[in-house]
Amino acid sequence: MVGDYYETLEINRNATDADIKKAYRRLALKFHPSSNRETGSPEKFSQVGEAYDVLSDLRKKATYDKFGQEGLTGGIPPEFGSSGAWSSKYVYHGKPDKTFREFFGGDNPFADFFTNDAPLQFGGLQHEVVKTQGPHIERDLHLSLDDLFHGCRKHIKISRRVMNEDGCTSIIKDKILAINVKPGWKEGTRIIFPEEGDQGPNSIPGDIVFIVRQTSHLLFVRQHNDLIYKVQITLQMALTGFSVDVQTLDGRLISIPVNDIVHPSYNKVVTGEGMPLSQDPDQRGNLIITFDIQFPEKLSAERKCLIKQALAYI
Structure with missing residues (x-):
């Protein structure tokens, strides 16, 4: 008793x-x-x-x-x-x-x-359990090119299973995770929160992994640490020269002179005006300007003659 x-x-x-x-x-x-x-x-x-x-x-x-x-x-x-x-x-x-x-x-x-x-x-006999870790949970983290250029702080709400004090039952609870986005992060960057996944009896919670997914931008296309900027120009501009005005991601308006003859495979490289490097944000990739040359659809006989005369002296 x-x-x-x-x-x-x-x-x-x-x-x-x-x-x-x-x-x-x-x-x-x-x-x-x-x-x-x-x-x-x-x-x-x-x-x-x-x-x-x-x-x-x-x-x-x-x-x-x-x-x-x-x-x-x-x-x-x-x-x-x-x-x-x-x-x-x-x-x-x-x-x-x-x-x-x-x-x-x-x-x-x-x-x-x-x-x-x-x-x-x-x-x-002695039995010692080796706890296994639960499956990792992967989620996409959609970021704009501006987010990845400047860096930012994102707060993400997750829902996960949490064990009660009795060690047998569980409930679903929400939690806010903070992510400090560093300037220069690339598509596919993985941010890992160890053991923030679902809890279970006799197991270690899995990790929660956020994977950076970059959204498209109206003006720029990212290529590693470089930014690609496409400009339409006329044939006259391609042969005689011009300047390109570009609004940068940090709010500056820069004017780039192009004095070379622009042929279909020509690119203008502006050093140091691309994305910041994640290892060293003070260093930046390049701005690469590509050109779409607009050729005239029709030419009169008189204009053809004038063009032949002009090109004869080249």
């Missing part, structure tokens, strides 16, 4: 159901005869099993809290019973192993559990 069920489980009378489960888990593993030679105790193991059998059952617990062990084992007196007769008397079945198996599941719960005090043993 157990003296005080709450003292046996080392909890107070305001303990919640989760507290009761947590206490039984710890003490049952500690005192199980097969757990280890130092703390294993059949007597204490049976007492812990009986205390949990009562306190984990709402009706038994209510009877025990109001009438004590005498009322629980002897029955409720007639003045408190609805039928005028004593209620059924509680008798522990005396099989703590049955309580243990029902709580942990299976015939060999030690295959799935270990304590911090000492590795558990079962049948004289």
Whole structure:
């Protein structure tokens, strides 16, 4: 017979159901005869099993809290019973192993559990569980070219499964993760939040991995650390020269003179006006200007003659 069920489980009378489960888990593993030679105790193991059998059952617990062990084992007196007769008397079945198996599941719960005090043993053999990590969760992080040029801070809300204190049940909770986007990050950059994935019993939560996905820009196309800027020009401009005005991502308007003859494969490279380098944001790639030369659709005989005369002197 157990003296005080709450003292046996080392909890107070305001303990919640989760507290009761947590206490039984710890003490049952500690005192199980097969757990280890130092703390294993059949007597204490049976007492812990009986205390949990009562306190984990709402009706038994209510009877025990109001009438004590005498009322629980002897029955409720007639003045408190609805039928005028004593209620059924509680008798522990005396099989703590049955309580243990029902709580942990299976015939060999030690295959799935270990304590911090000492590795558990079962049948004289030592079993130490190697916790495996759950699957990683990957999510796309869509960023504009401006975000990747200047850098920024993004707050992302995630929903993940979190274990309750009883170690058996779980709920879904939201969490805000902050990402400091560094200038120059590229498409495919991976940002890892270790062990922020779903929690599960006897497992390590997986990582949450955000993968940078760059959205398209109206003016520029990114190529590694360079920016490509396309300009339409006339054939006359291609042959005689011109200047290109470009509004940069940092808000400046720069004018680039083009004095070379622009042929179909010609590019104008402006050094240091591209994307910042993620390793060294003070260094930048290049701005590469490409050209789409607009040829006239028709020429009169007179204009053809003039062009031939002009080209004859080249």
